Amino acid sequence: MxxxxxxxxxxxxxxxxxxxxxxxxxxxxxxxxxxxxxxxxxxxxxxxxxxxxxxxxxxxxxxxxxxxxxTPRARQDRFVRIPLLGRIVASAPVPVPDGDFAILGPDEAVELPRDIVGPNEDLFALQVSGQSMIDAMIDDGDIVVMQAHPADVHNGDLVAVWLTDRGETTLKRIYRESDGRVRLQPANPTMSPIYIDDPSVVRVQGRVVAVIRQTWS
Amino acid sequence: MxxxxxxxxxxxxxxxxxxxxxxxxxxxxxxxxxxxxxxxxxxxxxxxxxxxxxxxxxxxxxxxxxxxxxTPRARQDRFVRIPLLGRIVASAPVPVPDGDFAILGPDEAVELPRDIVGPNEDLFALQVSGQSMIDAMIDDGDIVVMQAHPADVHNGDLVAVWLTDRGETTLKRIYRESDGRVRLQPANPTMSPIYIDDPSVVRVQGRVVAVIRQTWS
DNA sequence: TTATAGCACGAACGTGCGTTCTAAGTCAAC
DNA sequence: GTTGACTTAGAACGCACGTTCGTGCTATAA
CATH class of the missing domain: 1.10.10.10 (Winged helix-like DNA-binding domain superfamily/Winged helix DNA-binding domain)
Incomplete structure (x- = not known):
């Protein structure tokens, strides 16, 4: 503003x-x-x-x-409306939106405090389907909030990557090793990382900024 | 109301x-x-x-x-202010509040949409310290939102229990078995449950209604 | 040097504000 | 019928309210 x-x-x-x-x-x-x-x-x-x-x-x-x-122009909104675009599964790439989807986007959205998602923009949310993300300590049904097209991806960021050679989406912390390989580190520290020799197969599709789990019913 | x-x-x-x-x-x-x-x-x-x-x-x-x-009693709020009372660790009981702490409570709070926490009342939040909850797919730093003094605890609820015999807090799904034992089931389906022969050592200290993870920094 | 716009300021005004006082009506219990 | 609690109602009050007016200072442009 x-x-x-x-x-x-x-x-x-x-x-x-x-x-x-x-x-x-x-x-x-x-x-x-x-x-x-x-x-x-x-x-x-x-x-x-x-x-x-x-x-x-x-x-x-x-x-x-x-x-x-x-007016909204004066206020620094304490809550952010994030479109809930669908589901994330291991077997398909993340449905990353482009353009100003927030205007023409779906009815379904989640509203979260700015405190939780920080100053990040370009946000969208997906709901996890299946158990494939438990190595990221993310359960079936969890809502993952991501930033599309992150300008910079830093070592240690939790990202959604689509591995073209495996045909698989995974959520892991990403590191570039000094020898040129990419290390994908599960958030769960008891699990082993994946080393990717050919970085070109790694497609970063979004950076995870928050995870929301509802356990009441 | x-x-x-x-x-x-x-x-x-x-x-x-x-x-x-x-x-x-x-x-x-x-x-x-x-x-x-x-x-x-x-x-x-x-x-x-x-x-x-x-x-x-x-x-x-x-x-x-x-x-x-x-007052909240009059309003039907779309957002709920939940006091953030401190930290949850495995080696101590959950600091469950009693009384009308919302009036005299701490400055620190998290505000969440009613959608996420549902119709539940008597809510408080704690931040996880350490890796002891990863069997619940809950990471260090995650915010756990709980209901104090749940009137009923149903089979399958994710609860914080303090095990007096072990001197340990754990977050697990609770089941009462037909033989009188209590089963504490990790949310991570690849991990094994705990069976408690003596249900009196199980102190349910709160029912988890949501988990919030921030991964941006 | 002059004119103009932006900003600052005190004073005064008519009206709106919440509180208080006094009186009265209604209803249930005895 | 009486009493007490609850609720209703009008009147009056002192003070707060936002608006308006006249004036002055400063900076900039012509």
Whole structure:
């Protein structure tokens, strides 16, 4: 979100409103904003609120006490809607989406707190079918949240890879060895890694950012 | 939620507040409530709001315009705030909370969609320390969401049990065998169950409703 | 140098705000 | 019939509310 047009005072007002809303369950008054932002005049607060409204960060209801609400542009959403695209099985590649699927995507989605998925974008979710991922400590029915087209894949990232020579999808931590081979390390430390001599057969299809398991029923 | 003690007028007030909040982003004033609920006197609205507060449906801030918020008892939330109480290790019992810890509880919490945890109440979360839970396909660092004091524990539930004879906490699916023994079945189907001859050493400390794994960093 | 825009500020205003007081109605129990 | 608890209702109050007005400062562009 572009807050470049805002003065420092206006940014401070926005942040205060957000925090006040979270703590109190209702927006602050003009005088409460003034007091918190060291503005002694209600007309200065009024002027800045009107500016924030013109810039699209909030909406005001006229002549109403506490009559303001933040727009999505102002808020840093605490929850993310992640499309649930289907299932992941060992015997087929991951159905990685391309383009802006979040707009035209399926009805089914899972909403998760930003805390859990972090700043990652381009997210999608798949539900695991079968027992083939238990070496990643991922059970049948688990929901795997992945980032499509990760810009960088680092050693140790948990990734979904499609092995073209085996015709198999697997979830493992990926490492590039110094001798050029690729090591795919199960998350379960009691299990042995796979070494791939020919890195070209390894297709990284997504980076796993979270796993969700529901055990209630 | 039990609204049995409420008069029809009080239920109407609650529903109006909920709807007004959703539509406007801020709570109504006493006069707005009166107008909508056909109450001509602000002191009657005040009386009823005090009654709703005593019954635990809302909280009022005194002498503040629009100074009220609905409690979870009143709201049907799409997200649940679950206190994150600390860590779960194999060598100690689960720190199960009692009483109304949600009021005096820790700052740290995880918020999850109701979809994931289901209709379960009395929830708390712990973060796993160590590799001792990998037979449940639960990794170090995973967040385990549990229900305290489950009223009923059914065969097949994934539970945290403290085994007093071994001095050990474990997460397994629990079954009562027809011969009186308790079977603790690892979620990982390649691993063998434990049979407990003396069921009294098995202390069920919580029922697992979800597991959250973050793999991004 | 002048004009303009953005931002700051105090003062004042009419109206809205929640609280309090007093009086009265309803209903169940005795 | 009486009593007490619960609920209803109007009136009044002091203070908070957002808006408006007039003024001033600073920076930038012409």
């Amino acid at each position: 572009d807050e470049a047009n805002l003065s420092a005072r206006q940014k401070a007002i926005l942040r205060f409103i957000e925090q006040f809303l979270e703590e109190n369950g209702y927006p602050p008054t003009i005088r409460e904003i003034g007091k918190a932002c060291k503005i002694s005049s209600t007309s200065v607060v009024n002027y800045n609120l009107n500016k924030l409204e013109r810039e699209g960060f909030l909406i005001r209801d006229r002549e109403v006490s506490r009559g303001l609400r933040l | 039990d609204e049995a003690n409420l008069s029809a007028r009080q239920k109407a007030i609650l529903r109006f507040i909920e709807q007004f909040l959703e539509e406007n982003g801020y709570p109504p004033t006493i006069r707005e409530i009166g107008k909508a609920c056909k109450i001509s006197s602000t002191s009657v609205v005040n009386y009823n709001l005090n009654k709703l507060e005593r019954e635990g449906f809302l909280i009022r801030d005194r002498e503040v315009s629009r100074g009220l918020r609905l």
